[in-house]
Amino acid sequence: MIYVIYYAFIMMALGMIFSAIRFVKGPTAADRTIAMDTLTTIGVAALVLLGYMFHRFIYVDVALVYAVLGFIGVIVIARYLEGAL
Amino acid sequence: MQSLTFNQKLGRFILNWVFLFLVWLMFTSTFFWQEVIIGAAVSMLLSLASIRLFTCCTLSILxxxxxxxxxxxxxxxxxxxxxxxxxxxxxxxxxxxxxxxxxxxxxxxxxxxxxxxxxxxxxxxxxxxxxxxxxxxxxxxxxxxxxxxxxxxxxxxxxxxxxxxxxxxx
Amino acid sequence: MSILEIIGGILLVIGSSFLFLGGLGIFRMPDIYNRLQAGTKATTLGGMSLVLGVGFLETDWIWKSLIIIIFIAYSNPISSHALARASYHRGHYPYIKSKEKEKMDAYREVVPHTKKEEKEDKA
Structure with missing residues (x-):
């Protein structure tokens, strides 16, 4: 079982590295926002898996709050880019 | 914003209340009586406040x-x-x-x-x-x-x- | 090893592979709309199945992981739609491979293109 968890963490770390490269490189602000959104979703999944690994229930709450805040942040940036704020 | 009759408002309110209360029960994942009472009160207030905004349909959806x-x-x-x-x-x-x-x-x-x-x-x-x-x-x-x-x-x-x-x- | 653990492990492998593909898609695609396509779809299914896999492994957590799943399934499409519309209004027009550029871009009738930004859409 522990090897499955290691595999999952390695794959998530690779995904995070690729989207972090896009976050640094991205030509426009919207590209960076997409990269941030992807990083948030991968981070939520990683927090839940970390909670399972350490047997800490509180990590799931942290993941939920992080998902809500990331969603609100992306919506606010999108409205700002559109010129509606 | 569309105008709603009283029956529509009541249906939306009940549906929203039940939905929010279910979310609360899933979130706390316990049936301890203090948690349940507070959850019922908070979800009732929230669904009263959001009757025009976030509700979709009346009880006929059931x-x-x-x-x-x-x-x-x-x-x-x-x-x-x-x-x-x-x-x-x-x-x-x-x-x-x-x-x-x-x-x-x-x-x-x-x-x-x-x-x-x-x-x-x-x-x-x-x-x-x-x-x-x-x-x-x-x-x-x-x-x-x-x-x-x-x-x-x-x-x-x-x-x-x-x-x-x-x-x-x- | 119980049946729940096997199902949970399979879901973990599927979910983390799709999360990796989401990151790779964000990195490889040529313009913002295609990045949104790859990023949203892959990370939605990846996150959903990984969190569900943890819910299977630790059965006390299944309700809270269901809330996270519902929230991911609701919020990811909304944020990608908001970003796509915002970037079109901002003047980042989609990369179009075929020759008939006018015909392939139906949203042009709502937001007319301006001359200045026409050059920049290759980025």
């Missing part, structure tokens, strides 16, 4: 036929989501990037805002399509591999399996 179609829609949606993911995986892994992107439009027969929102969200998660904008009853869809630019045929390929079921629910 009709068994509609619930059957909702479960059917869930399965249609999950199948489309899995197909979409393997499609995206194939396109991302192929070294030559087999894409031919463009934006197409089509008209829908759905009328209420909530059902249009559900359709747009479903379109975003299904193979190769992303909803860019909804103006009135016209959907503008970014398509990763455009097969046709004709609105009728695009509607048949992209949205017909979902809309068929949604028209029976809403």
């Amino acid at each position: 009709n068994p036929v509609k619930i059957f179609w909702m479960i059917w829609y869930f399965f249609v949606f999950i199948k489309a989501l899995i197909v979409a993911n393997f499609d995206v995986a194939r396109r991302v892994i192929t070294p030559s990037l087999p894409i031919n992107p463009g934006i197409v439009k089509f008209k829908t027969k759905l009328t209420t805002n909530y059902s249009k929102m559900v359709l747009a969200n479903s379109i975003t998660l299904t193979p190769g399509t992303l909803s860019v904008d909804v103006i009135g009853d016209t959907f503008y869809i970014h398509w990763i591999d455009v097969e046709t630019t004709d609105p009728e045929e695009a509607f048949k390929i992209i949205a017909e399996p979902f809309e068929k079921v949604l028209l029976k629910i809403f």
Whole structure:
């Protein structure tokens, strides 16, 4: 079982590295926002898996709050880019 | 903002209350009586405050036929989501990037805002399509591999399996 | 090893592979709309199945992981739609491979293109 968890963490770390490269490189602000959104979703999944690994229930709450805040942040940036704020 | 009769408001309020209370029970995952009472009070206040904004439908949505179609829609949606993911995986892994992107439009027969929102969200998660904008009853869809630019045929390929079921629910 | 653990492990492998594909898609695709397509779809299914896999492994957590799943399935399409519309209004027009550029871009009739930004859409 522990090897499955290691595999999952390695794959998530690779995904995070690729989207972090896009976050640094991205030509426009919207590209960076997409990269941030992807990083948030991968981070939520990683927090839940970390909670399972350490047997800490509180990590799931942290993941939920992080998902809500990331969603609100992306919506606010999108409205700002559109010129509606 | 549409004006609602008292019965509509009551139906929406009860539906919203039950839904929020279920979310609270799932969130605390306990049946300790203090938690349950506080949850009932907070979800009642929230659903009173959001009666005009976030509610979708009255109690008539709980009709068994509609619930059957909702479960059917869930399965249609999950199948489309899995197909979409393997499609995206194939396109991302192929070294030559087999894409031919463009934006197409089509008209829908759905009328209420909530059902249009559900359709747009479903379109975003299904193979190769992303909803860019909804103006009135016209959907503008970014398509990763455009097969046709004709609105009728695009509607048949992209949205017909979902809309068929949604028209029976809403 | 119980049946729940096997199902949970399979879901973990599927979910993390799709999360990786989401990151790779964000990195490889040529313009913002295609990045949104790859990023949204892959990370939605990846996150959903990984969180559900943890819910299967630790059965006390299944309700809270269901809330996270519902929230991911609701919020990811909305944020990608908002970003796509915002970037079109901002003037980042989609990359179009075929020759008939006018015909392939139906949203042009709502937001007319301006001359200045026409050059920049190759980025």
